Amino acid sequence: MRKDEFDLMAKVSDEIVAKARTDKAFAKQFLRELGLVDPKGQLTKPYRMISYVKTAQIQP
Structure with a gap:
């Protein structure tokens, strides 16, 4: 790029x-x-995992 x-x-x-x-x-x-939120407004599972990893400060 x-x-x-x-x-x-x-x-x-x-x-x-x-x-x-x-x-x-x-x-x-x-x-x-972007596919990060389902129609009900809940975060989708992959995004929840990213969020968890960031808050827990776990290295992926």
């Missing part, structure tokens, strides 16, 4: 995070589209 492509991706992800912090509906829809 070229540096300009990487910089563009970083800028877009920063904008997504900023919007998600202020717009909860956007955040929920975005997580659903």
